[in-house]
Amino acid sequence: MQITTPDIGVDQAVVAEILVKVGDSINIDDSIVLLESDKASVEVPSTSAGVVKSIAVSLGDSVAEGAVLIELEAEDATSKTVEPQTADAAQKTSENTPTELPDAEVMQELSAHQPQASSSAQSVDVQVPDIGVEKAIVGEILVAVGDTIAIDDSIVVVESDKATVEVPSTAAGVVESISIQVGDSVKEGVVILKVKTVGLVAPASVQAVKTESAPVQAAKTEPVVQATAASKGDVEVKVPDLGVDKAAVAEILVAVGDQVEKDQSIIVVESDKATVEVPSSTAGVIKAIHVTLGQNVSEGVALLTIEAEGQVAAAPTAAEAPKAPTQAKPQEAPKAAQQTNQPIQSNSVDKLSKEQNAANAKVYAGPAVRKLARELGVVLADVKASGPHARLIKEDLFSYVKARLTAPQAAPVAAAAAVSGLPKLPSFDAFGGVEEKVLTRLQQVSIPQLSLNNFIPQVTQFDAADITELEAWRNDLKANFKKEGISLTIMAFIIKAVAHLLKEEREFAGHLADDGKSVLLRNEIHMGIAVATPDGLTVPVLRNPDQKSIKEIAVELGVLGQKARDKKLSPKDLQGANFTISSLGAIGGTGFTPLVNWPQVAILGISPAAMQPVWNGEGFDPRLMLPLSLSYDHRVINGADAARFTNKLTKLLKDIRTLLI
Incomplete structure (x- = not known):
């Protein structure tokens, strides 16, 4: 019996990998070869069960629809395993009596996990899920052949221009083989490894299959709860x-x-x-x-x-079973089995949304079709059925995959476009080579956010504030503050002055609407304060500084700064800012252009203050001058408005008493 190339949606494809060898015993729908085209990688399933007699293709061969891939020799009836027979029975049941399909699948699942039937353990393909990008590079393989893994255990790390993602296993058992290598480029649906599944259902469950529908459902759900509770x-x-x-x-x-x-x-x-x-x-x-x-x-x-501590949970009773968080409702259990054709515990790692799950539960398809859909990464609810009684058949899947492969690619998202404009680096081998230094995790995950600044027409307004009197007053106050354990820095005064000014100049703390036709003015002021840490820059948020005293601001600044350095900031500490201040402190420099942090429209940079000679009309006076750098989104703020903002701020800082007027 010959197995030929199906319609894979392209005229020709190249044999990238041969997944079987002469003498192997295979079942219906077992993957036999991996074909690659300029559009996708597809695993071709066997349409028959038997022993591989010969392989008609070699690696690198170009094949088209109808080309012979392998030749099979039918196995003796006595050598067949229990599982293919059960699967055939389940398939016949699904085609002839749809209403009895759940019971047939329950029998298949339970019998597949009997301790005495260990020879029927399946080899399950674990594939690349939808990772949000067209392709990614295998960065690390986290398991080895022979390892025992559980559902949701991380098995490989894949990297793209957007993120680094760990791929979890969708099956539990022993790793039989690994189909990829570090550096390989993979896509959704590509097989990562094969897992020999492990029996999870107790023998007593088999007896429940012989009872009516309701007991069957209980048998399917209760043991799982007992295993996980x-x-x-x-x-x-x-x-x-x-x-x-x-x-x-x-x-x-x-x-x-x-x-x-x-x-x-x-x-x-x-x-x-x-x-x-x-x-x-x-x-x-x-x-x-x-x-x-x-x-x-x-x-x-x-x-x-x-x-x-101090808790002992009793085994769930039949009445409690429906309330268990890991268990499906009894009336939904057969539908879940029909949807996946896998043991119930696989539902815990379902990557579909609630809406997709609800739609899939209504799909009428046999076990072989469901398995093929999983291998191809197809959501059943998205496929149009053409079989009798709206049953979904293999041809429907092939048509759907062909349509997806030939469909035009969607436009990349903004975050991808932000970092994809630069060409690849050239080789520096001829110029002494390079030494790679890995960015911290915080730096790596900040790249997409920082790249959004490429879409903001940013301008920076420079000014300088005379803080001679303000610094003298701070020096008078800080001794008493220090006795209370409070560090009084010039930043507390700057925050208070800026918060006061933002109540007048509300556009500087607003956001450009998505349609670009209006500015969203915030009702409250929440100010981001950039803090340098060993791992990079982080921006905790100071709430409502306009409603707080300088002493209260100084206390909160100390708390937020320490939490940032100790890595103890909570998510709420980082959310909701509508203006940011970034200070170089005593590091040095005379000015810089801070980047506007979208969706904000302005950021104030503070450089170290320095004594400078200032002309008073008759001579030069030594004055302590504080450099200010206001970067702003020119779509929202005009240059004249920015100059007026910094000018008002210099006057507030020169005489902080004007805040009381």
């Missing part, structure tokens, strides 16, 4: 609301077996805005850690499991 009061600590879509795990502060207290820091995560320590939500002993260094996480992702 803790018998000793286990609690999962999850990522809280970070204020950003995702952040990278920068440091893991605990280890398995450690005793932790409630609110003790357990994980350090970094985003393009700040570094944040995540506290434990309960006290107890660390049982498992679910994340690795560098992994991107978002709100709700499980970080670790803690055996909570």
